[in-house]
Amino acid sequence: MQNLSDHIMDIAQNAIRANATRVEIDVEESEARDALVLVIRDNGDGMDADTVQRVTDPFFTSRTTRKVGLGVPLLKQNAEATGGRLSIRSAPGKGTAVEATFSRSHLDRPPVGDIAGTIVLLAAANPGMEVRYRYVTDKGTYTFSSGETRTFLGDTPLDDPEIVAALREMIAENIKDIQV
Amino acid sequence: MEKIKTLADLKRIKENVQAKIDLREKSEQSGELIQIKVAMATCGIAAGSKEVMNYFIDHLEENGIRAVVTQTGCMGYCYAEPTVEITKPGREPIVFGEVTTKRAGEIIQKYLKNDELVEGIIPVNYHTIQE
Ligand SMILES: Nc1ncnc2c1ncn2[C@@H]1O[C@H](COP(=O)(O)OP(=O)(O)O)[C@@H](O)[C@H]1O
Ligand SMILES: [Mg+2]
Numbered sequence: 001m002q003n004l005s006d007h008i009m010d011i012a013q014n015a016i017r018a019n020a021t022r023v024e025i026d027v028e029e030s031e032a033r034d035a036l037v038l039v040i041r042d043n044g045d046g047m048d049a050d051t052v053q054r055v056t057d058p059f060f061t062s063r064t065t066r067k068v069g070l071g072v073p074l075l076k077q078n079a080e081a082t083g084g085r086l087s088i089r090s091a092p093g094k095g096t097a098v099e100a101t102f103s104r105s106h107l108d109r110p111p112v113g114d115i116a117g118t119i120v121l122l123a124a125a126n127p128g129m130e131v132r133y134r135y136v137t138d139k140g141t142y143t144f145s146s147g148e149t150r151t152f153l154g155d156t157p158l159d160d161p162e163i164v165a166a167l168r169e170m171i172a173e174n175i176k177d178i179q180v
Numbered sequence: 181m182e183k184i185k186t187l188a189d190l191k192r193i194k195e196n197v198q199a200k201i202d203l204r205e206k207s208e209q210s211g212e213l214i215q216i217k218v219a220m221a222t223c224g225i226a227a228g229s230k231e232v233m234n235y236f237i238d239h240l241e242e243n244g245i246r247a248v249v250t251q252t253g254c255m256g257y258c259y260a261e262p263t264v265e266i267t268k269p270g271r272e273p274i275v276f277g278e279v280t281t282k283r284a285g286e287i288i289q290k291y292l293k294n295d296e297l298v299e300g301i302i303p304v305n306y307h308t309i310q311e
Contacts, residue, residue: 005230066254069222125251161238161241166184
């Protein structure tokens with residue numbers, strides 16, 4: 001995992017596997033509080049308390065394809081390396097929220113990476129799912145919704161390469177406006 | 181070009197894309213689509229699966245290939261990531277391993293366009309990959 005966008009894709013894939021129809025990604029950056037908070041919320045199957053306990057253990061996975069699950073432990077490790085933390089709220093049938101807090105200015109804080117590209121990819125690769133991205137900084141808030149975008153597009157496919165490129169630019173421009 | 185800031189700014193692009201699609205659908209018999217699933221779990225992402233998925237989205241159309249690209253979970257071939265499963269209509273799915281963007285290009289040119297096989301096919305005792 002090279003950057004936060006990779007983590008976002010990875011954690012979102014957990015939500016997709018848990019049959020989520022809605023994934024919300026919040027990135028909150030505050031210069032004043034020197035914090036970067038990433039929250040990935042889904043309305044998927046959720047986990048019981050025992051499972052939540054074990055998710056941050058790299059030797060836990062509910063998959064049958066491989067013996068270790070690394071996605072959540074890697075995000076936790078990266079958050080903690082900056083003096084931050086990771087927490088998970090989840091309940092069966094109620095969905096899951098994974099929250100990672102980073103010290104924004106810490107040298108070990110992974111770069112954000114191509115978040116605009118990642119959000120558009122998630123939207124394009126999951127036609128039946130609402131992907132909502134919200135970026136909050138000291139300067140303002142920007143929200144992208146794949147559902148709203150699909151309504152606007154009508155019959156025109158979101159995953160057309162020209163549309164993908166245009167949406168990536170739209171999100172990137174809005175991020176740039178309020179970046180701290 | 182004007183900056184795109186809102187969905188409204190996308191209107192012209194949308195109309196152009198729709199016109200392109202309408203034209204294409206008139207000239208083609210629209211059959212079933214090819215399904216391309218990119219494994220997007222931890223190992224896959226670390227190995228570059230996002231870039232590979234972007235490559236497919238960017239290059240299928242210009243090669244005249246009608247396909248849907250979606251993401252899926254771990255296929256259990258961590259040693260061979262990025263992995264991609266391709267299902268041509270009416271065929272068994274084929275899993276390709278170590279699909280860099282360069283190999284994605286080869287898959288488009290050979291397997292998708294000309295039905296030639298390329299190296300790197302993972303022999304599967306096939307079990308579906310969404311687990
Ligand atoms: N959003 C989620 N909804 C339901 N279960 C989850 C979610 N995220 C993680 N899990 C559970 O935690 C396990 C470990 O997740 P992770 O660390 O990403 O490894 P992996 O996805 O490779 O199994 C998963 O196998 C799954 O059982
Ligand atoms: Mg995972």
